[in-house]
Amino acid sequence: xxxxxxxxxxxxxxxxxxxxxxxxxxxxxxxxxxxxxxxxxxxxxxxxxxxxxxxxxxxxxxxxxxxxxxxxxxxxxxxxxxxxxxxxxxxxxxxxxxxxxxxxxxxxxxxxxxxxxxxxxxxxxxxxxxxxxxxxxxxxxxxxxxxxxxxxxxxxxxxxxxxxxxxxxxxxxxxxxxxxxxxxxxxxxxxxxxxxxxxxxxxxxxxxxxxxxxxxxxxxxxxxxxxx
Amino acid sequence: xxxxxxxxxxxxxxxxxxxxxxxxxxxxxxxxxxxxxxxxxxxxxxxxxxxxxxxxxxxxxxxxxxxxxxxxxxxxxxxxxxxxxxxxxxxxxxxxxxxxxxxxxxxxxxxxxxxxxxxxxxxxxxxxxxxxxxxxxxxxxxxxxxxxxxxxxxxxxxxxxxxxxxxxxxxxxxxxxxxxxxxxxxxxxxxxxxxxxxxxxxxxxxxxxxxxxxxxxxxxxxxxxxxx
DNA sequence: TCTGTTTAAATTGTTAACAATTTATGTTAC
DNA sequence: GTAACATAAATTGTTAACAATTTAAACAGA
Numbered sequence: 001x002x003x004x005x006x007x008x009x010x011x012x013x014x015x016x017x018x019x020x021x022x023x024x025x026x027x028x029x030x031x032x033x034x035x036x037x038x039x040x041x042x043x044x045x046x047x048x049x050x051x052x053x054x055x056x057x058x059x060x061x062x063x064x065x066x067x068x069x070x071x072x073x074x075x076x077x078x079x080x081x082x083x084x085x086x087x088x089x090x091x092x093x094x095x096x097x098x099x100x101x102x103x104x105x106x107x108x109x110x111x112x113x114x115x116x117x118x119x120x121x122x123x124x125x126x127x128x129x130x131x132x133x134x135x136x137x138x139x140x141x142x143x144x145x146x147x148x149x150x151x152x153x154x155x156x157x158x159x160x161x162x163x164x165x166x167x168x169x170x171x172x173x174x175x176x177x178x179x180x181x182x183x184x185x186x187x188x189x190x191x192x193x194x195x196x197x198x199x200x201x202x203x204x205x206x207x208x209x210x211x212x213x214x215x216x217x218x219x220x221x222x223x224x225x226x227x228x
Numbered sequence: 229x230x231x232x233x234x235x236x237x238x239x240x241x242x243x244x245x246x247x248x249x250x251x252x253x254x255x256x257x258x259x260x261x262x263x264x265x266x267x268x269x270x271x272x273x274x275x276x277x278x279x280x281x282x283x284x285x286x287x288x289x290x291x292x293x294x295x296x297x298x299x300x301x302x303x304x305x306x307x308x309x310x311x312x313x314x315x316x317x318x319x320x321x322x323x324x325x326x327x328x329x330x331x332x333x334x335x336x337x338x339x340x341x342x343x344x345x346x347x348x349x350x351x352x353x354x355x356x357x358x359x360x361x362x363x364x365x366x367x368x369x370x371x372x373x374x375x376x377x378x379x380x381x382x383x384x385x386x387x388x389x390x391x392x393x394x395x396x397x398x399x400x401x402x403x404x405x406x407x408x409x410x411x412x413x414x415x416x417x418x419x420x421x422x423x424x425x426x427x428x429x430x431x432x433x434x435x436x437x438x439x440x441x442x443x444x445x446x447x448x449x450x451x452x453x454x455x456x
Numbered sequence: 457t458c459t460g461t462t463t464a465a466a467t468t469g470t471t472a473a474c475a476a477t478t479t480a481t482g483t484t485a486c
Numbered sequence: 487g488t489a490a491c492a493t494a495a496a497t498t499g500t501t502a503a504c505a506a507t508t509t510a511a512a513c514a515g516a
Contacts, residue, residue, distance in 0.1 A: 029466095030468070042501080043500095045270075046277045050278070063467090077369045080371075081372050084312050085313070143309040146283070151371075257496095257497070259496085291497090
């Protein structure tokens with residue numbers, strides 16, 4: 001990929017959203033961003049337009065850019081879309097995954113397991129999202145992969161907004177069972193597990209409550225952090 | 229919706245793509261666009277960034293913006309994604325459509341029928357796309373609706389690139405049968421019909437051949453045309 | 457103390473000018 | 487006639503300055 005200031009900015013904001021460091025409603029000031037990423041405002045503006053197209057940022061004329069705050073209806077739509085897309089993804093995975101792919105899934109499970117013992121919530125969220133994105137990659141449909149990237153980020157926003165308890169993370173156990181059914185080449189079961197898993201996550205969201213919070217942008221978005 | 233120059237430009241380009249007036253590979257020069265829509269280049273640049281995020285435009289550094297030319301692999305991914313998304317949409321439609329919705333579908337069928345007799349291919353393409361988008365609207369999932377909007381536009385690009393014969397349009401007959409199964413509240417049959425319909429369209433695409441062509445942008449994108 | 461108004465600061469929106477790069481044109485040599 | 491090269495034109499990239507709008511602050515009156 002190219003390495004333009006726009007790309008760097010977009011990637012960092014997306015990472016921060018998926019890690020739940022950037023929360024719904026946070027203002028993304030042009031000056032603040034151009035200072036942080038040492039680029040000019042034209043770059044920032046283009047990057048914000050891209051993020052708005054991804055539907056993780058709202059652009060309000062004369063007011064500026066804000067991390068979008070999904071409504072309850074929108075949240076349910078996001079989860080239904082995820083079920084639709086991940087159902088096809090998991091089918092692709094069961095059919096197309098080779099031994100190396102399954103090995104990479106097992107490696108990921110081990111990583112998630114070790115992270116779980118560390119009690120590092122942001123890290124756990126990131127790893128959990130990475131599992132779903134790894135499935136999308138193995139499924140080898142770039143369109144579905146792209147949409148799932150968007151939807152998982154919006155899911156992070158939703159959970160950050162409404163999600164109540166710590167259990168709102170994907171449980172490793174469910175991930176492990178999904179991997180097992182992939183290894184068994186059991187398409188029906190794999191689809192059932194994924195669907196159940198997503199419904200489980202959605203079910204734990206406590207709509208009605210909200211947990212807004214703000215922090216200085218410089219603490220949240222340091223452009224020189226090592227992304228991986 | 230707001231009425232900023234960016235929005236107007238984006239909508240017009242999207243319309244032109246879905247109508248196959250704008251074809252894959254066409255260059256979208258900044259000067260040309262800013263002249264056509266009488267706005268400055270900053271607006272054009274933001275609009276192009278948005279279109280690039282929608283994946284219907286490729287931004288090549290120092291070269292400019294071009295209507296994207298989907299590869300065969302990408303085309304197949306687009307169609308699989310459509311099947312995944314439209315399967316859920318049609319399920320929603322069967323469950324949620326009221327009598328007024330079904331009436332609007334029948335009205336649309338009549339419109340398609342009358343257009344078919346006119347032998348106006350661009351108009352037919354637009355109407356055909358509108359049918360799928362009407363289903364998405366009735367399905368009442370804004371996320372799926374948005375994704376289908378993107379995917380139908382990319383489908384237009386694909387058919388414009390590879391599509392061989394006139395039959396590559398959606399046949400009214402299949403649309404009519406889909407509406408009938410909705411009216412019958414036959415979920416399984418409706419899903420089968422949509423899936424079959426999409427596979428039918430995909431099957432008629434002649435990969436390998438290409439039919440590129442260019443024309444003056446001013447002929448294709450007149451900002452003062454009445455969009456409906 | 458609260459409310460409403462005025463003033464100042466900060467932020468977004470717009471435009472133009474200039475630099476860098478690519479594309480087109482024209483020329484020369486073979 | 488073609489290829490390679492030099493030049494000119496057009497296009498994209500970058501920056502800064504200024505205008506318009508919004509937000510924050512200061513202040514007066516009840």
